[in-house]
Amino acid sequence: MKLLDRAGYRTDDFSRDGSGGSPIVQLAEVNAALEARGADAPVGVEVANNTDVERLAALFDRVALIAIVFPAFSDGRGFSLAKRLRQDGFKGRLRAVGPLIPDQGPYAFACGFDEIELPEAIAARQTEAQWTKAFSAISLPYQPGYARPATILERRLEARRKATEGARHA
Amino acid sequence: MYRYDEFDERFVRERVAQFRDQVDRRLSGSLTEDEFRPLRLQNGLYLQLHAYMLRIAIPYGSLSSRQLRQLARIADAYDKGYGHFTTRTNLQFNWIKLRDVPDILDLLADVEMHCIQTSGNDVRNVTADQFAGVAGDEIEDPRPVAELLRQWSSLHPEFSFLPRKFKIAVIASAADRAVLKSHDVGVRIVRNKAGEIGYQILAGGGLGRTPMVGKVVRDFLPRGQLLAYLEALLRVYNADGRRDNKFKARIKILVHEIGVETFRERVEAEFAAGPSYADDETAELARIAASFAQKNYERLPARSETFEAARKTDPAFAEWVVNSLFSHKVDGYAAVTVSLKPVGGVPGDMTSAQMRLFADLTDRYSLGELRVTHAQNLVLPYVKQDELHALWKELAGARLATPNVGLVTDIISCPGLDYCALATARSIPIAQAIATRFADKARQADIGPLQIKISGCINACGHHHVGHIGILGLEKRGQESYQVTLGGDSSENMAIGELLGPGLTADEVPDAIERVVGVYLAQRRAGETFIEAVKRLGVGAFKAAFLGGAQNEAA
Numbered sequence: 050m051k052l053l054d055r056a057g058y059r060t061d062d063f064s065r066d067g068s069g070g071s072p073i074v075q076l077a078e079v080n081a082a083l084e085a086r087g088a089d090a091p092v093g094v095e096v097a098n099n100t101d102v103e104r105l106a107a108l109f110d111r112v113a114l115i116a117i118v119f120p121a122f123s124d125g126r127g128f129s130l131a132k133r134l135r136q137d138g139f140k141g142r143l144r145a146v147g148p149l150i151p152d153q154g155p156y157a158f159a160c161g162f163d164e165i166e167l168p169e170a171i172a173a174r175q176t177e178a179q180w181t182k183a184f185s186a187i188s189l190p191y192q193p194g195y196a197r198p199a200t201i202l203e204r205r206l207e208a209r210r211k212a213t214e215g216a217r218h219a
Numbered sequence: 220m221y222r223y224d225e226f227d228e229r230f231v232r233e234r235v236a237q238f239r240d241q242v243d244r245r246l247s248g249s250l251t252e253d254e255f256r257p258l259r260l261q262n263g264l265y266l267q268l269h270a271y272m273l274r275i276a277i278p279y280g281s282l283s284s285r286q287l288r289q290l291a292r293i294a295d296a297y298d299k300g301y302g303h304f305t306t307r308t309n310l311q312f313n314w315i316k317l318r319d320v321p322d323i324l325d326l327l328a329d330v331e332m333h334c335i336q337t338s339g340n341d342v343r344n345v346t347a348d349q350f351a352g353v354a355g356d357e358i359e360d361p362r363p364v365a366e367l368l369r370q371w372s373s374l375h376p377e378f379s380f381l382p383r384k385f386k387i388a389v390i391a392s393a394a395d396r397a398v399l400k401s402h403d404v405g406v407r408i409v410r411n412k413a414g415e416i417g418y419q420i421l422a423g424g425g426l427g428r429t430p431m432v433g434k435v436v437r438d439f440l441p442r443g444q445l446l447a448y449l450e451a452l453l454r455v456y457n458a459d460g461r462r463d464n465k466f467k468a469r470i471k472i473l474v475h476e477i478g479v480e481t482f483r484e485r486v487e488a489e490f491a492a493g494p495s496y497a498d499d500e501t502a503e504l505a506r507i508a509a510s511f512a513q514k515n516y517e518r519l520p521a522r523s524e525t526f527e528a529a530r531k532t533d534p535a536f537a538e539w540v541v542n543s544l545f546s547h548k549v550d551g552y553a554a555v556t557v558s559l560k561p562v563g564g565v566p567g568d569m570t571s572a573q574m575r576l577f578a579d580l581t582d583r584y585s586l587g588e589l590r591v592t593h594a595q596n597l598v599l600p601y602v603k604q605d606e607l608h609a610l611w612k613e614l615a616g617a618r619l620a621t622p623n624v625g626l627v628t629d630i631i632s633c634p635g636l637d638y639c640a641l642a643t644a645r646s647i648p649i650a651q652a653i654a655t656r657f658a659d660k661a662r663q664a665d666i667g668p669l670q671i672k673i674s675g676c677i678n679a680c681g682h683h684h685v686g687h688i689g690i691l692g693l694e695k696r697g698q699e700s701y702q703v704t705l706g707g708d709s710s711e712n713m714a715i716g717e718l719l720g721p722g723l724t725a726d727e728v729p730d731a732i733e734r735v736v737g738v739y740l741a742q743r744r745a746g747e748t749f750i751e752a753v754k755r756l757g758v759g760a761f762k763a764a765f766l767g768g769a770q771n772e773a774a
Contacts, residue, residue: 099458123257123340125380129457132377136492150254152241159376174249186237189226191370193446193496195377201226201370202499205506 051172052144054164057181061166063093063114073116076100083111095146098126102133109139116166119147128160135161135196151175151183158184159195220281220588221366221510223331230373231328234335238262239321261341261379263309263334264320267640271315274337275327279347279365279389280308280591284578287589289330291574297323302574304559304567306631306682307386308346308591309337313638335373340381342372342453346388348396349592352511353600355548358408358416361391363508364445367500368406371446378453382460383468385453386425395711398593400424400433401685403470404452409439417441422452422482423474426679430715431471434479436486442504443497451489455482514586514601519551523604536611538660539622544607545598553607555585555599556592557614558621558629562654565647566632567595576617584610593682594631594670596624627669627736628654631682635675635692636699642675644692644699649673649728656729657736666736669749670709685709687750688732689716701728705735705761706753717758719765734764 052061062070073093074082082092093114096105105115115134117127131143145157146166157165167175189201223231238258245255263274275290290310294302297319298312305311315323327333337344345365352360368387372378378385388397391408399405405421418440424433440448459477461467474482530537545554557577560566569577577597581589584606585599592598602610614620623629630653633639635646650673657663672686676693683689689704701723704716723731736749738761743752753761 122254123380124462125340125378126458126462128377128380129454132454133458136494150250150258151244152237152258153380156376156379174251175244176249179244179249182240183237186240187230187233187374189230190376191230191373192375193499194450194494201230202503204226205224206499206502209502209506 050169051167052164053167053177053180055158055184057177059164063091065095071113073114076104079108079112093142093144096130098124098130100130102130102137105134105139106137109137109141112141114142114144115139116144116146117162119145119149122147122149122153128156131157131161132195151180152186154180154184155187155190159190159192159197161196220283221278221362221507227331227370228328231331231333231335234333234374235321235324235328238324242317242321257339257380261336261339262320262324263337264315264317265338265640267313267638268636269638270313271317271320272638273312273315273320273323273334274305275310275312275332275334276337276344277308277310277332277591278369279345279351279362280349280593281351281362282589282591283330284581284587284589286330286332287574287578287581289326289332291571291578293323293326294571294574300572301568301570303565303634304569304591304595304597306593306595306633306680307337307344308349308593309344310591311634313634338384339379340383340385341379342368342375342381342385342387345369345372346386346397346402346593348390348392349590349598350396350545350554350600351391351590353545353547353549353552353554354392355546356394357391358410359391360508360511361389361408362511363504364406364408364418365389366507366511367445367504368449371449377450378457381453381457382462383465383470385456385470387449393711395709395713396592398682398685398709398713399711400713401426401430401682401709402433404449405433406445411439415441418445418448420448420452423471423479424713425469425471426682426684427469428466428677428679429469429471429475430679430684431475432713432715434474436479436483443501444495446496446500447493448486448490451493452486454489455485459485516549516552516601517603519549519603519605521550523551523607526604526607529608533608535615535622536608538664539611539620540607541664542622542624542626547601551604553602553604555602555607555610556624557597557599557619558624559596559619560623560629560654561618561621562623562628562658563651566630566650573617573619576613577619580610580613594629596629622660623663625668625670626663627657627666627671628663629670630654631670631672631686633674633676633681635673635681639675641678642692643677643694644675644701645725646673646675646681646692649690649692649701649725652725652729653732656733666740667748669736671732672707672709682709683707684715685713686716687753688735690728693722695722699725701725703728703731703735703765705758705765706750708750719758719762731765734767735761738764 071091091113095116407419420437421433590598630650632650636642673690674681674683685707707716708714
């Protein structure tokens with residue numbers, strides 16, 4: 050598996066097999082893992098894309114990372130789950146896990162994901178350069194309410210405010 | 220009309236570059252065909268029976284003369300000199316080469332057009348009333364809201380990989396000219412008792428394999444809350460819509476299976492938990508609305524003596540006038556529907572020469588603007604009544620003055636098996652055969668308003684479910700077989716047609732339609748239209764006549 054964020058590939062500080070870093074465990078095992086590791090040691094939890102947000106809310110302050118599985122790139126449920134988790138106040142790391150394609154990278158970040166974990170086979174075909182290029186393909190999106198540097202809406206309002214102020218000073 | 224600002228312009232240009240890059244990545248093998256397919260579909264590019272088909276978005280059916288000229292240019296340079304207007308007010312080119320597509324997108328971007336989300340499991344081209352801005356019965360022009368939604372839905376980060384496609388229509392009157400209730404979401408601009416303007420939201424309508432009439436989810440949504448509400452609604456659909464079966468993945472199935480009350484509760488809960496964009500949305504809607512502001516109408520008398528005189532002296536013109544004009548909210552003007560249904564022609568097709576001529580007429584007679592209707596016709600929305608006769612003469616010269624708008628030969632038809640990879644039967648030849656059978660103008664006038672709608676497969680692009688007479692082409696044991704339904708209605712009284720009997724061969728269809736129409740002619744009351752008679756008599760009253768000639772076949 051390869052991990053990437055907005056800047057490109059990065060080393061993974063989590064693992065599923067105890068090979069190093071903090072553990073990512075399945076939802077059923079998370080309470081046991083948290084108890085075993087103690088309050089200060091980071092634990093990540095991996096969840097299916099149809100998991101109830103209510104089930105995860107109790108974990109918001111306890112887990113460092115929630116990994117949402119995309120069974121296929123065409124299954125967009127993970128985007129909505131991420132958005133709901135952010136909306137409901139999850140402040141930790143959000144990871145998308147699965148065979149995403151570069152063009153979905155900006156969507157994932159906008160919905161609240163911080164990073165994407167790719168199967169090796171996908172990463173072998175789709176280069177790091179392709180991913181980072183895709184991240185900036187559209188410089189300003191339209192939708193308000195999503196995590197983005199700025200939206201077209203905001204820029205328009207800003208331009209109008211400046212024009213109004215300019216008129217006032219003139 | 221809406222004009223792009225610098226942000227829209229950059230967005231569309233970057234989108235072209237993005238698609239060019241996607242094509243390159245497909246050709247280099249970085250993207251597999253499975254990965255590339257949704258990307259090209261989200262850009263309106265289909266692989267059809269004979270070639271790639273490119274579907275160009277015509278948001279809410281609004282086009283400028285300049286845009287139409289550019290479409291003519293593309294038709295000549297990259298296609299076979301014609302295009303096809305669809306029931307979702309888009310334009311399709313049928314003979315496109317993949318390598319040309321990025322260049323075509325550049326040409327479209329030059330005139331503020333694109334192909335974004337004319338296919339794919341995303342929010343599709345937003346449609347609206349073709350008489351938006353000129354209809355006397357509208358609360359306000361619905362196009363600004365439609366444009367707000369076009370922008371909001373373009374490359375939406377959360378809703379670009381939905382369970383299935385998602386179609387939104389916007390109207391602003393009680394009369395429904397946009398088949399609102401057949402959409403995944405219908406937005407109707409309404410006024411509440413306090414006189415405030417807001418939105419009635421319908422969801423779960425659809426045609427296709429399982430036709431459903433849209434249900435009211437929210438009776439009155441205040442201004443400024445539309446984007447937040449639709450975000451909540453789409454999130455519920457994205458999360459809860461079925462993904463196990465493509466044929467059950469539309470929102471209509473979700474609404475039907477959990478019930479509209481449960482669906483409403485989920486949406487309202489999501490909406491209550493979500494953000495508010497009210498100030499931004501209101502400011503943005505005002506900005507957009509300003510670009511649709513009042514046209515420079517001339518002050519004209521309500522009655523045009525020139526027009527009245529021409530009607531009296533030119534019978535062919537008078538015949539065309541009867542069904543082609545829609546009353547305009549401004550005195551002395553008319554909205555003109557131009558039929559793209561010449562008898563024997565392909566419904567909705569237009570040649571590049573016709574496009575260019577029509578663009579010139581649009582400049583000279585209709586303030587440079589035209590509309591595309593879901594019935595695959597065009598509208599010139601701002602014509603002076605004084606100039607109707609002159610316009611008609613020019614249309615007639617270009618084979619664009621067929622006087623059949625709303626009549627039995629004004630048939631909606633999908634491309635069918637002549638083009639479409641999904642089709643199970645041909646549609647166009649059926650439309651042509653019926654139109655030819657009913658070609659006699661006096662007979663058409665006698666029959667009056669009658670909508671025939673033909674689809675070449677169960678996906679129902681030809682809206683057959685809501686045709687007064689609907690025809691569905693299927694394949695049975697290697698033969699084309701046509702099911703005929705009666706009593707469908709695409710208006711605010713939307714109804715799904717009922718099956719008249721067993722399937723027919725292509726050859727049998729015109730006879731059977733003629734027999735059904737015969738029942739109406741024999742039994743109608745004074746002034747009663749076809750659909751009114753069907754509703755009064757019931758579909759059963761037509762079955763015997765329908766079966767009349769088909770019984771031998773069945774036996």
